[in-house]
Amino acid sequence: MISFTDVTKVYPDGTTAVGGLTLEAPTGQITVFVGPSGCGKTTSLRMINRMIEPTSGVIAIDGRDTGSMNPTELRRGIGYVIQSGGLFPHRTIVENVMTVPLLLGWDKNKARATAMELLERVGLSTSLAKRYPNQLSGGQQQRVGVARALASDPPIMLMDEPFSAVDPIVRDQLQDEFLRLQNELGKTIVFVTHDIDEAVKLGDQVAVLRVGGTLAQLATPDRLLADPYDDFVADFLGRDRGYRGLAFASAPALAIEPETSVRLGATPQEALAAAAGRDWLLVVDDDGAPVGWVEPRKLREPVSRGFLHRGGTVARQGGSLRAALDAALSSPARRGVLVDDAGRLVGTVQARDVLTEIERGPQVSAPAEERIEDTP
Amino acid sequence: MTWFLDHVGQVLTLFLTHIRLAVIPLVIGMVLALPLGWVARRFPLAYPPIITVTGLLYTIPSLALFVLMPLILGTGILSDTNIIVALSLYTVALLTRTVADGLAAVPDQVVQAATAMGIGPLRRFFTVELPLAVPVISAGLRVAAVSNVSIVSVAALLGIAQLGSLFTDGFARQFLDPIVVGIIACLLLAVLLDLLIIALTWVATPWLHGRRAA
Numbered sequence: 001m002i003s004f005t006d007v008t009k010v011y012p013d014g015t016t017a018v019g020g021l022t023l024e025a026p027t028g029q030i031t032v033f034v035g036p037s038g039c040g041k042t043t044s045l046r047m048i049n050r051m052i053e054p055t056s057g058v059i060a061i062d063g064r065d066t067g068s069m070n071p072t073e074l075r076r077g078i079g080y081v082i083q084s085g086g087l088f089p090h091r092t093i094v095e096n097v098m099t100v101p102l103l104l105g106w107d108k109n110k111a112r113a114t115a116m117e118l119l120e121r122v123g124l125s126t127s128l129a130k131r132y133p134n135q136l137s138g139g140q141q142q143r144v145g146v147a148r149a150l151a152s153d154p155p156i157m158l159m160d161e162p163f164s165a166v167d168p169i170v171r172d173q174l175q176d177e178f179l180r181l182q183n184e185l186g187k188t189i190v191f192v193t194h195d196i197d198e199a200v201k202l203g204d205q206v207a208v209l210r211v212g213g214t215l216a217q218l219a220t221p222d223r224l225l226a227d228p229y230d231d232f233v234a235d236f237l238g239r240d241r242g243y244r245g246l247a248f249a250s251a252p253a254l255a256i257e258p259e260t261s262v263r264l265g266a267t268p269q270e271a272l273a274a275a276a277g278r279d280w281l282l283v284v285d286d287d288g289a290p291v292g293w294v295e296p297r298k299l300r301e302p303v304s305r306g307f308l309h310r311g312g313t314v315a316r317q318g319g320s321l322r323a324a325l326d327a328a329l330s331s332p333a334r335r336g337v338l339v340d341d342a343g344r345l346v347g348t349v350q351a352r353d354v355l356t357e358i359e360r361g362p363q364v365s366a367p368a369e370e371r372i373e374d375t376p
Numbered sequence: 377m378t379w380f381l382d383h384v385g386q387v388l389t390l391f392l393t394h395i396r397l398a399v400i401p402l403v404i405g406m407v408l409a410l411p412l413g414w415v416a417r418r419f420p421l422a423y424p425p426i427i428t429v430t431g432l433l434y435t436i437p438s439l440a441l442f443v444l445m446p447l448i449l450g451t452g453i454l455s456d457t458n459i460i461v462a463l464s465l466y467t468v469a470l471l472t473r474t475v476a477d478g479l480a481a482v483p484d485q486v487v488q489a490a491t492a493m494g495i496g497p498l499r500r501f502f503t504v505e506l507p508l509a510v511p512v513i514s515a516g517l518r519v520a521a522v523s524n525v526s527i528v529s530v531a532a533l534l535g536i537a538q539l540g541s542l543f544t545d546g547f548a549r550q551f552l553d554p555i556v557v558g559i560i561a562c563l564l565l566a567v568l569l570d571l572l573i574i575a576l577t578w579v580a581t582p583w584l585h586g587r588r589a590a
Binding site: 049051071072073074075076078080082083084085086087088089090091099100103132133134148158 | 483490495496504507581
């Protein structure tokens, strides 16, 4: 556990970066610091490994005051990931990952073996090991950054906007993999971002900071969305809070209806018969995975991928209410497609059934008055 | 041409002396410029005075510096040490700024990451900052190398034998051949040193040309 006790950072010119921060980052969990520019989130992060020294207050790791530790030793025991990975351009990928183990005096072969293993673990081919960072894409570099931070298996990881320099699709992918990795590793992580969506997605708990470095609210993401402490937090969370809050509510008892489907290659006659008078018919591939919708009445030749309407999203059975609702709303048939863990069709669900479920369930979202604002 | 063929041995001796007088100060100057450049980069307040003073060094006429050296060092007027010390000063003058700017060009993210991983300042300088500053420092080194080759020849006026002696010799005898040979030899030396520095830089910066590490 990392604990901040009344920590402040005041710069010589009088600027207060952090103004009396008290909070705890529990062991084995992801604590996200989020807030606008100037809220002291990065400063707070860097005070943990003493890249920046606090002006007053105590930061302790498992009860030990970091101020009493040797900064270099302290840092070697804490993984650190920054934007764009901060990789050493003049070292190969594997050399980058081996950095801390070698500093700790590991045998070179052991360090190399560990590094190779970690590259695979973060989803990189070991064939990249001897390349230089500038020969990798931004997303790949970011993965190397994570592997490097994990190399000596430190119990604590500090992550400073690690995913903000990559494009949205890659970012989403990196976030998912990061969560999967954390599930296996259970590190104590402090994660800094300015992106509230990222904070809500990744955090076990989210600390919203105000300009001047004070804590506005510390809560789990669903609590944060459901019950923002004040206008600042509500504004920072932005719109669609009720809808976004559904991401944290699952729907075990959702009314799922069976959905008749045809396989790719079905003839127009087969499709018309299967549709039984309905306008839209779901198409699955040979594995039973939904691939899109067709309008049987407009079919003149066997169903192929080119004819498919692909607007509908697909939700996992037992997943969040948000995904189920979105599947229903985005489907041209207004029937949301649900799949099992293997991606095979389970059935469909209608928006009104999801809404019924939402109203029946615990009140997760308490949408206050809708604010019309542009939160930067 | 006949003059050159008749004096190959002598020209070669002068050439080798010229190399020694130009290269030793280059190395000494480089070694001295590293800490100075580091200090200038590390402490913003130190940058202006260090860069100004080293810059001014370069404006002292070389002949004056050569003549002053024996007085300051207590060496004989014909001692090589005078030339080596004076040229080392010029090299420091040229390279201190280059080193400081080269270090400043190292991405801040990389330095931060190194610090955060527990790489101490000294180790960080030699294993991260300096290697990454090589391309910039190398550019400065090339200028300093050519400058040294050129300035060494002035020492011929004091009677210290090297390629410059061919100029004084040719001038005294109103004879063009040694002068032409001297110019060609100086150019050749400058080009050789330049190529050498380019080659060393290439070897020291494998990441810039996609070469895989062994």
